[in-house]
Amino acid sequence: MTRRGASRTAAAGRGTGRRLRGPAVRGTLAALAALVVVTPFLGAWSYDSARRAVSAQADAPYAESGQSTGEIVKAAASAPIVLAYHDINPEPTNEYTLTPQQLDTQLAKLTAAGYRALSTQEFTRYLTTGTSPAPRTVYLTFDDGTRGLWAHADQVLAKHKMRAASFLITGAVGTHRPYYLSWAEIDRMKASGRWDFQDHTHLSHERAAIDAAGHQGSVLANRLWLPESKRLETEDEYRTRVRTDLDESLRAFAGHHLPAPQLFAYPFSETAGPTNLAARNTSVLERLLRERFTASLTNVSSRPLPAGPRAAAARQVERLEVMRTTSTDTFVKRLNEWVSRSPAEVPEPLRNPEQWRFPGSPSGTGLAALTGKGVPNGTYVSAVHLPMGTADWNTYRVTATVAGLSGTKTSASVEVGHGSLVPVTVTVSETGMRVTERPAGGTERVTTGKLTPASAHRLDLEVSPGGVRVTVDGGQALVARATKTLDPARTSGGVSLAVRNETGKAAWPRFTALHIAP
Incomplete structure (x- = not known):
């Protein structure tokens, strides 16, 4: 009763x-x-x-008519692009949830461009060996382990003959139904051959108080405030708590007969978030993860880390996050920024304004700022050429011509190895040159020289893992970063440009030519 x-x-x-x-x-x-x-x-x-419990599955949607005309670049051989999704639901309630139609359209674009979806095993093999089973691939990841993956995403994957990885918060599985997946649904997804499962913590995907004032922070990346004791966790307590959570997650995988996860996805992309760990121990989380996983995945990184040798060396891979507000045109545009190109595939970057990014510059800044227009308010502007698509360049040649130089208050710069741990920047003014080496965690090294006064100069930079050979106006060569001890993955990176005008006049220095070759 x-x-x-x-x-x-x-x-x-x-x-x-x-x-x-x-x-x-x-x-x-x-x-x-x-x-x-x-x-x-x-x-x-x-x-x-x-x-x-096992939810009913929805059929994949029909192809949408009147799709955008943009197409994904078909590079000769591109490194895998890692896409980060969250939930799929026909009635999205937040910016992280896509409709089945959106997912269907995006996978159709990838299929039309000849992209194949990798399994986690294939993706981690690529990270360790540098070899991919196909010239154009993606690795589809879905964070949190929501029920929408089984109910709505699975049949879309089946329609396009693709596969994906679900990153589980193992302590949330089977809870808050119908939001999270059940273990029975995970079993069916595994049996389909379209899914594998990776780690997203056990119960550390949340925020909590990290100081006496109650400010919130990620529980994975911060010591927590202990109100009963009126103090922060010690670093030993933090380490024990995080280690316990990660190991509990691994036990959940084993207890439900899932292969041990090889990859870990940071909740909230903690790699770029604030932390109250002492500076000497900010890498404690990284060490705990490296002990358990081949690599970690993040959506925000302090430097470009698309899948490739640079990311493999860092054991951290950056993902392209897809949101509900990501239109099909934007999806294609952003993918094209991530497609890795060889130096031979982009010989004349100044002819492709869409390939340039202007971090830190006013909204609307375009390539014209480097070719003579400058910026209306400011004295300096810089731009990066395809920072994701060129992250693993390590052997190439750059030839640039600069004009409009006047005195010492105007200059132009070419940086090679952008985003690497040892970038090299060559700066020229009307009368002089400066070569700057900025090793990460090391001492900046600057070499200067005089030039025959002229309003225009030609720069030649030959880049290799062992050094950068710099020649200005065909004069005597200078070799920067000359060493054989650095791994190419530490020195790799593409090109950025900058111009400076402190004269107060409208006439800016300008790049009149830029050529890149193998």
Whole structure:
């Protein structure tokens, strides 16, 4: 008898004005005793049912008519592009949830461009060997382990003959139904051959107080405030807590007969977030992850880390995050920024304004700022050429011609190895040159020289893992970063340009030519 049923019986007794006696009392007591005994089992059964529940699947949507005309670049051989998704639902309630139609359209674009989706095993093999089973590939990742992957994304993958990886918050599986996947749904996804499963913590995908004022921060990347003790966790307590969470997650994989995860996705992309760990120990989380996983994935990085040798050396891979607000045109445009190109595939970068990015510059800044227009408010502007698509360049030649130089208050710069741990920048003014080496964690090294005064100069930079050979106006060569001890993955990177004008006049120095060759 349920509690509601018992209430109805009691009410009926009161309505007749009779008291329950004898057998009636014994029957009521027996029913109450049974209720006390059964209730915990009912709760456990309900919880277990939620964990074992399997939702119905929706069919993949029909192809959308009137799609955008933009196409994904078909590079000769591109490194895998890692895409980061979250939930899929026909009625999205937040910016992280795409509709099945959006996912279908995006995968159709990838299929039309000849892209193949990698398994986690294939992707990690690429990171360790540098070889890919196809010239154009993607690695599709879905964070959090939401039910929408089974109910709505799975049949879209089947339609396009693609596969993906779901990064599970293992402690959330089977909870908050119908939001998270159940273990039974995970079993069916695994059996389909379209999914594998990777790590997204056990129960550390949340924020909590990290100081006495109650400011919130990621529990994975910060020591927590302990209100009972009125203090922060010690670093030993932090390390123990994080280690326990990661190991509990690995036990959940083993306990449900899933292969041990090889990759870890940072909740909230902690790699770029603030932390209250002491500076000497900010890498403690990284060490804990390296002990357990081949690499970690993040959506925000302090330097470009698309899948490739540079990312493999850092054991951290940057993903291209796809949001509900990402239109098909934007999806194609951003993918084209991530497609890795060889130096031979982009010989004349100044002819392709869409390939340049202007970090830190006013909105609307374009390539014209480097070719004579400058910026209306400011004295300096810089731009990077395809920072994701050129991250693994390590052997190439740059030839640039600069004009419009006047005195010492105007200059132009070419940087090679952009985003590497040892970039080299060559700066010229009307009368001089400066070569700057900025090793990460090391001492900046500057070499200067005089030039025959002229308003225009030609720069030649020959880049290799062992050094950068710099020649200006065909003069004597200078070799920067001359060493054989650095791994190419530490020195790799593409080209950035900058111009400076401190004269207060409208005439800016300008790049009149830029050529890149193998």
